[in-house]
Amino acid sequence: FSSLQESMLSSASSFKNYRGILNWCVVMLVLSNARLVLENLLRYGILVDPIQVVSLFLKDPYSWPAACLIIVSNVFILAALYTERKLAMGYFSERFGLLVHIINLSVVLCFPVVIVLMVPSVTPVGGAIALGVYTILFLKLYSYKDVNRWCRERMQVKARSPSPPSTEGAVHVSYPGNLSLKDLFYFVFAPTLCYELNFPRSPSVRMSFLLRRLFEMLILTQLLVGLTQQWMVPIIQSSMKPLQEMDYSRMMERLLRLAVPNHLLWLIFFYSFFHSSMNFMAELLRFGDREFYRDWWNSETVTYFWQNWNIPVHKWCIRHFYKPLLRKGASKLVSQSAVFFASAFFHEYLVSVPLRMFRLWAFMGMMAQIPLAWFVGRFLRGNYGNAAVWLSLIIGQPIAVLMYVHDYYVIHHLEETADPGAL
Amino acid sequence: FSSLQESMLSSASSFKNYRGILNWCVVMLVLSNARLVLENLLRYGILVDPIQVVSLFLKDPYSWPAACLIIVSNVFILAALYTERKLAMGYFSERFGLLVHIINLSVVLCFPVVIVLMVPSVTPVGGAIALGVYTILFLKLYSYKDVNRWCRERMQVKARSPSPPSTEGAVHVSYPGNLSLKDLFYFVFAPTLCYELNFPRSPSVRMSFLLRRLFEMLILTQLLVGLTQQWMVPIIQSSMKPLQEMDYSRMMERLLRLAVPNHLLWLIFFYSFFHSSMNFMAELLRFGDREFYRDWWNSETVTYFWQNWNIPVHKWCIRHFYKPLLRKGASKLVSQSAVFFASAFFHEYLVSVPLRMFRLWAFMGMMAQIPLAWFVGRFLRGNYGNAAVWLSLIIGQPIAVLMYVHDYYVIHHLEETADPGAL
Numbered sequence: 001f002s003s004l005q006e007s008m009l010s011s012a013s014s015f016k017n018y019r020g021i022l023n024w025c026v027v028m029l030v031l032s033n034a035r036l037v038l039e040n041l042l043r044y045g046i047l048v049d050p051i052q053v054v055s056l057f058l059k060d061p062y063s064w065p066a067a068c069l070i071i072v073s074n075v076f077i078l079a080a081l082y083t084e085r086k087l088a089m090g091y092f093s094e095r096f097g098l099l100v101h102i103i104n105l106s107v108v109l110c111f112p113v114v115i116v117l118m119v120p121s122v123t124p125v126g127g128a129i130a131l132g133v134y135t136i137l138f139l140k141l142y143s144y145k146d147v148n149r150w151c152r153e154r155m156q157v158k159a160r161s162p163s164p165p166s167t168e169g170a171v172h173v174s175y176p177g178n179l180s181l182k183d184l185f186y187f188v189f190a191p192t193l194c195y196e197l198n199f200p201r202s203p204s205v206r207m208s209f210l211l212r213r214l215f216e217m218l219i220l221t222q223l224l225v226g227l228t229q230q231w232m233v234p235i236i237q238s239s240m241k242p243l244q245e246m247d248y249s250r251m252m253e254r255l256l257r258l259a260v261p262n263h264l265l266w267l268i269f270f271y272s273f274f275h276s277s278m279n280f281m282a283e284l285l286r287f288g289d290r291e292f293y294r295d296w297w298n299s300e301t302v303t304y305f306w307q308n309w310n311i312p313v314h315k316w317c318i319r320h321f322y323k324p325l326l327r328k329g330a331s332k333l334v335s336q337s338a339v340f341f342a343s344a345f346f347h348e349y350l351v352s353v354p355l356r357m358f359r360l361w362a363f364m365g366m367m368a369q370i371p372l373a374w375f376v377g378r379f380l381r382g383n384y385g386n387a388a389v390w391l392s393l394i395i396g397q398p399i400a401v402l403m404y405v406h407d408y409y410v411i412h413h414l415e416e417t418a419d420p421g422a423l
Numbered sequence: 424f425s426s427l428q429e430s431m432l433s434s435a436s437s438f439k440n441y442r443g444i445l446n447w448c449v450v451m452l453v454l455s456n457a458r459l460v461l462e463n464l465l466r467y468g469i470l471v472d473p474i475q476v477v478s479l480f481l482k483d484p485y486s487w488p489a490a491c492l493i494i495v496s497n498v499f500i501l502a503a504l505y506t507e508r509k510l511a512m513g514y515f516s517e518r519f520g521l522l523v524h525i526i527n528l529s530v531v532l533c534f535p536v537v538i539v540l541m542v543p544s545v546t547p548v549g550g551a552i553a554l555g556v557y558t559i560l561f562l563k564l565y566s567y568k569d570v571n572r573w574c575r576e577r578m579q580v581k582a583r584s585p586s587p588p589s590t591e592g593a594v595h596v597s598y599p600g601n602l603s604l605k606d607l608f609y610f611v612f613a614p615t616l617c618y619e620l621n622f623p624r625s626p627s628v629r630m631s632f633l634l635r636r637l638f639e640m641l642i643l644t645q646l647l648v649g650l651t652q653q654w655m656v657p658i659i660q661s662s663m664k665p666l667q668e669m670d671y672s673r674m675m676e677r678l679l680r681l682a683v684p685n686h687l688l689w690l691i692f693f694y695s696f697f698h699s700s701m702n703f704m705a706e707l708l709r710f711g712d713r714e715f716y717r718d719w720w721n722s723e724t725v726t727y728f729w730q731n732w733n734i735p736v737h738k739w740c741i742r743h744f745y746k747p748l749l750r751k752g753a754s755k756l757v758s759q760s761a762v763f764f765a766s767a768f769f770h771e772y773l774v775s776v777p778l779r780m781f782r783l784w785a786f787m788g789m790m791a792q793i794p795l796a797w798f799v800g801r802f803l804r805g806n807y808g809n810a811a812v813w814l815s816l817i818i819g820q821p822i823a824v825l826m827y828v829h830d831y832y833v834i835h836h837l838e839e840t841a842d843p844g845a846l
Binding site: 002003004005006007008009010015017018019020021022023024025026027028029031032034035038039041042192194196199200201202249250252253256257259260263271274275278279288289290291292293294295297298299315383386387390391394395 | 425426427428429430431432433438440441442443444445446447448449450451452454455457458461462464465615617619622623624625672673675676679680682683686694697698701702711712713714715716717718720721722738806809810813814817818
């Protein structure tokens, strides 16, 4: 009936099947979040307000500064095309063309900054979107300029076609046949930052795929806005007092409380932007290369995460920044750090200018990735490394969010109140 | 440079590696519980109070009714041994012996009930422990009576030894050589409910194993008490108002809030009782069969859970209740339901008597397992079944806990207050 045997949980037992624990984790996460939702609804009621969302984009309904800014960006696209045509025809020398491009690209970066800082009716959200569009445009036009220059260099040494022939049967474009308005605007709208003369193209537009991505975009955008209003805003508001009073244990509690909705919003944003929106644009334009992200969720080092979560930017950095630096003789470490530095600059640019507040939190957050990457790569392996990457994502972001919100609150709300000594 | 490919999250992609998601679950669970701990400490301060624990066991420090009750239980052990000896020697007929055993076993079940209900100085915790000891004793003596009867039956048909020969080299005991005080007390203290003449024995006492289990028992008992005081009690106290006012959304929120600590306590209890304590006793007694539980955490049906989480009781039910019922001609379904019914009876017995309150919540909770088992077995498979089992564990227990605590509170606290109309 009974026999000599060890308990399953004893180390002497060879039993190793704990698959049910994964289901336990999922059930516990769903339940604890269900409780949070219920607690939130009981405490605050329903805070979701679609009208309030409009006010984030518009202060004055008769003035649309951010939208105007985006429309004006066409000027810089045309300027880049004009310069390339002159270069192709030999009317501009290489040096003069480069100068025009540099001026054009500098204006692309600086012009929206000036507008956002000067025009008071630009809201932070409107400003951030406009600056995002200009940043993307800057990266695209930089790539456009580089690729066309490479084409001219190859033509001079009478080499073979600048890019390898793409899909079979497609019409093959070669320099300078690519310098058309249609080709440039296809590149501007395509979900990539790296210009190619012949992009891989998918055979047809799959209507059901297109509609599913559109549906996801609409639903997830609503969800993002709703969760922010219902979940993020109350926590941030209740964090202001502990932050001002430097009550560390309460600050910690609010930070952990903020981490969950912030992380959830980031995950939804990731899916809706990198999967739904980019696939939607790609399907619409029959753009073939859908590798917008790789499996960053399995990353065991911080470096792997940064190399795989945002493939368009990663590819651009490798092609137009990292490799040219290496070719100019910079070491690997210097080039990698330079990439992080540039990334940190653009993070800061996209946050500070719309908030009209220069605090360097985003910049320092990005630069902190270098020692973090060193630490994780040096001391943590496998699942521990993966957990460390998740932890830095889940905890790192809300720290930066709280910093900016705190400073924004101090500037915009406290200076209106009676006691300026509280600053 | 770029090539025609699908995004990883597209259904057309063949990518399936989401191992990192498991780490994400773990990180999220650790973080949300860290927040809960911090929030709890900030709100309530430290509530752990070792002195208060003593008062759970003792009302009057000069009267130890529960401890006396446990010491008295030796009388019933001796009565069972005496009866078996008389039966073995033929002084008692089988019918008379059975009658004496039935009387003895009935007294084992009823005597502590009478004492707990009559003596006011028995606390609920002391009463529950005493009743638990008597219940275990009842099951053990029932098994002792059955096995000895089987031995006599086999001797009459001149069959071979009643139990298969155990470990090689050990001294082999055969009926009636087993009817000694030493043999019976070994069985009483051994971590099993099923009597055998020759238990499998481990070769030696491993000191480090013994000390590790003892250390676990001490630490986990402290943890159980501490977590109950710090985490369970405040939630239960704050649940009383919504429960009285029948405020359903708040009741639901408190229930979900209670589910997490309750489940954690149950898991700690499971480990400390079924792994640490039972292995400690087994190691001390060189008891070989350490199968006190199987992999219930992987159970995909409710039945599998009940068959594998508590192996001593499961084995007893199969050997002394389910199989005898089948032999007497009962159908499988009837026998299974009878097992659940008996289990429900003992659950109710162990809760109602110490609380001096007959509400049938525990009984109904156990009986509800039958339709639940049917539903899960019929409609859910694999991981969904496993998740359903976890969910019923995590949610089912705190419902019963809240029911009893509410009724106990209404009886003991509200009747002391001014307004009896609130009842």
